[in-house]
């Protein structure tokens with residue numbers, strides 16, 4: 060069964076929203092809560108299959124918390140996008156600008172699509 064990881068700090072991502080997503084796609088393991096780039100490392104070494112991060116409005120993602128991790132996941136056949144399915148844009152300076160709702164990284168494409176659909180289904184009641 061798949062495990063997801065997410066930020067340690069609730070201030071950086073809604074733990075209740077990801078818990079709802081996990082339930083709706085059938086993930087029953089406890090999440091791994093890890094800082095920054097370590098979440099991508101957890102997927103690369105097989106400790107988790109998913110990373111989800113949904114920050115409050117106004118929080119800006121720094122490129123150094125993601126850049127190397129995205130490369131590692133993609134080279135290994137995984138997928139990392141925002142919640143609209145768009146690639147992360149590292150070309151705009153120190154922040155990821157124009158991010159649609161949050162970040163979803165997965166070891167495989169099927170799982171990733173399932174989570175994107177779950178986000179769309181529950182976003183309007185999320186308070187995010």
Ligand SMILES: Nc1ncnc2c1ncn2[C@@H]1O[C@H](COP(=O)(O)O)[C@@H](OP(=O)(O)O)[C@H]1O
Nearest residue numbers: 065066067068071072093094095096112121124
């Ligand atoms: N070992 C650690 N202990 C505490 N905070 C850490 C940390 N490693 C990274 N961080 C912080 O975690 C945030 C990014 O990780 P995450 O993606 O899990 O939210 C960054 O904070 P800010 O974005 O609040 O500046 C970063 O400074």
Ligand SMILES: [Mg+2]
Nearest residue numbers: 068069070071
């Ligand atoms: Mg902080």
